[in-house]
Amino acid sequence: LIVCTHDLAVTLTQRPHHLIEYLARMKKRVTFLHLRHLYEQPRDKGSPYIRKKVKIGGVEVRAIFAPFPSPLLNIFRGLCVLLHVLLFDKHRYRVGINQGDPWIGFVFYILRAIGVIERYVYEDLDYNPGGHKNWLFKRITEIAEYYSIKVSDLVICVSLNLLRLRNRWRINRVIYSPNGVHLSLFSRAIKKKAHPPTILYIGSITEYFGLDIAISVLPSLLKKIPEIRLIIAGSGYYLDDLKRIINKYPEIKGHIIFLGRIPHEKIPDLMAESDIGLAIFPPSELMHYACPIKIFEYMAAGLSIITTRGTEAARILKKYSVGLIINYSVENLKEAILKLFMDGCLYKRFSMNSLKFSVKHDWNKIFHDEFKEIESLYLEYVLIHKRTVS
Known part of the structure; x- marks a missing residue:
C-alpha cells in the first residue's frame, strides 16, 4: 500500500x-x-x-x-x-x-x-x-x-x-x-539540434526556484550575447509575478519563452535545443534539504548546470563536477552564465561529466x-x- x-x-x-x-x-x-x-x-x-x-x-x-x-x-x-x-x-x-x-x-x-x-x-x-x-x-x-x-x-x-x-x-x-532520471528517455537529448545560446528551466514556477533573478539578469547578458534566450517550461502561481518583472525590461521580451506545462516525454526534445540547466534557489530550509529531479535530467541531457550554495543540488554538482555553484545574486548568476558560454573547454568538461555520471541515477x-x-x-x-x- x-x-x-x-x-x-x-x-x-x-x-x-x-x-x-x-x-x-x-x-x-x-x-x-x-x-x-x-x-x-x-x-x-x-x-x-x-x-x-x-x-x-x-x-x-x-x-x-x-x-x-x-x-x-x-x-x-x-x-x-x-x-x-x-x-x-x-x-x-x-x-x-x-x-x-x-x-x-x-x-x-x-x-x-x-x-x-x-x-x-x-x-x-x-x-x-x-x-x-x-x-x-x-x-x-x-x-x-x-x-x-x-x-x-x-x-x-x-x-x-x-x-x-x-x-x-x-x-x-x-x-x-x-x-x-529515465535514462532511455533522456538519451534523445544528447543529439543536439541547431539553436541559439539557450538557458533552460524546467519545473514548478514558485518563489523557491530563483526565476526572478534569472529574468533580471537577461538585460546585462544581452549586451554580451545578443542571441541569448531563456526558456521556462512549467506552471505555478508565481507566473504573474514573473511577468511583472519582464514588463520592467522591454528589451528582453523576445528572449524569454514561457512554454507552460509540457508532457514529460517531450522534455528531452527541449533539452536538445538547450545549453545550460538552471537550478538556482534563494536561501531556504526547504531547498537546503530538497533533491531536485531536474538536476539528474539536465545531467542525462548533457547540459552544464548552475545552482546555488548550501543546497543538496550544490553537493551533487561538486561531487560530479557538472556545473557551477554560485551565491544567490544577479551578479553571480551573470558571471556564471558568461563563463559557461565563453569557456568552451569548461563547458565541454561539465557536459561530458553530466553524461558520464547520470548513469548512476x-x-x-x-x-x-x-x-x-x-x-x-x-x-x-x-x-x-x-x-x-x-
Missing part, C-alpha cells in the same frame, strides 16, 4: 509517477492512493491519473477526494485516507509506504496496529516544515513530521542532508535513495535497491514473528 497526498494528474512528473511506472514494469501488485482536492485545479487531461481508478500493470491507482490543502485542514487528509482504507479496501498488505506526508503518519501507525499493514516505511522526500513561513504552522509541522518518522520501521531519504538530519533524531533504520537501479531494502525489512519481520509464535 502506497499513499501520496498530491494529485498525480495535477503535479508535474515527480518521484511517485516514476515509482508507479517501475512497479508496473516489475509486475508488482500494489495499491497506490493519491488525493484529489475538492477544488478546481488545472489537471493534465492526457494523464491516466485523471480517472478515479486506473490499473497500470499490477498497480491499482485510486484517487481519494480530500479537503482543501490548508495547514488548518492537514489532519483531515489522513482521516480521508484512513476511512477509505477501512471502509473500501479489504486487502491486507505486507508494507505500507507514506510518500513524505507528515500528516498521515498516524494513519500508518493505526493500520499497522490493527494488522492492515505489517511494516511502515516513510519515504522522506522533503523537509516539510521548511515550506512554512508562519512560525506556528512550522512548529506544528515539525512535531507531526518527527512523530511520523519516529514510529516508522524504515526511513528512505532522497538527500544526504535529510539523511544527516534524521540520523541526529536517532532513527533506528535510515537509508539513502536519491532521485533519478537511473530510476530502475534506484528503485531496485530501495525495494531490496524494503523486502529485507519485511523478511526480518517474518523471522521475528515466527520466533515469537514458536
Whole structure:
C-alpha cells in the first residue's frame, strides 16, 4: 500500500509517477492512493491519473477526494485516507509506504496496529516544515513530521542532508535513495539540434526556484550575447509575478519563452535545443534539504548546470563536477552564465561529466535497491514473528 497526498494528474512528473511506472514494469501488485482536492485545479487531461481508478500493470491507482490543502485542514487528509482504507479496501498488505506526508503518519501507525499493514516505511522526500513561513504552522509541522518518522520501521531519504538530519533524531533504520532520471528517455537529448545560446528551466514556477533573478539578469547578458534566450517550461502561481518583472525590461521580451506545462516525454526534445540547466534557489530550509529531479535530467541531457550554495543540488554538482555553484545574486548568476558560454573547454568538461555520471541515477537501479531494502525489512519481520509464535 502506497499513499501520496498530491494529485498525480495535477503535479508535474515527480518521484511517485516514476515509482508507479517501475512497479508496473516489475509486475508488482500494489495499491497506490493519491488525493484529489475538492477544488478546481488545472489537471493534465492526457494523464491516466485523471480517472478515479486506473490499473497500470499490477498497480491499482485510486484517487481519494480530500479537503482543501490548508495547514488548518492537514489532519483531515489522513482521516480521508484512513476511512477509505477501512471502509473500501479489504486487502491486507505486507508494507505500507507514506510518500513524505507528515500528516498521515498516524494513519500508518493505526493500520499497522490493527494488522492492515505489517511494516511502515516513510519515504522522506522533503523537509516539510521548511515550506512554512508562519512560525506556528512550522512548529506544528515539525512535531507531526518527527512523530511520523519516529514510529516508522524504515526511513528512505532522497538527500544526504535529510539523511544527516534524521540520523541526529536517532532513527533506528535510515537509508539513502536519491532521485533519478529515465535514462532511455533522456538519451534523445544528447543529439543536439541547431539553436541559439539557450538557458533552460524546467519545473514548478514558485518563489523557491530563483526565476526572478534569472529574468533580471537577461538585460546585462544581452549586451554580451545578443542571441541569448531563456526558456521556462512549467506552471505555478508565481507566473504573474514573473511577468511583472519582464514588463520592467522591454528589451528582453523576445528572449524569454514561457512554454507552460509540457508532457514529460517531450522534455528531452527541449533539452536538445538547450545549453545550460538552471537550478538556482534563494536561501531556504526547504531547498537546503530538497533533491531536485531536474538536476539528474539536465545531467542525462548533457547540459552544464548552475545552482546555488548550501543546497543538496550544490553537493551533487561538486561531487560530479557538472556545473557551477554560485551565491544567490544577479551578479553571480551573470558571471556564471558568461563563463559557461565563453569557456568552451569548461563547458565541454561539465557536459561530458553530466553524461558520464547520470548513469548512476537511473530510476530502475534506484528503485531496485530501495525495494531490496524494503523486502529485507519485511523478511526480518517474518523471522521475528515466527520466533515469537514458536
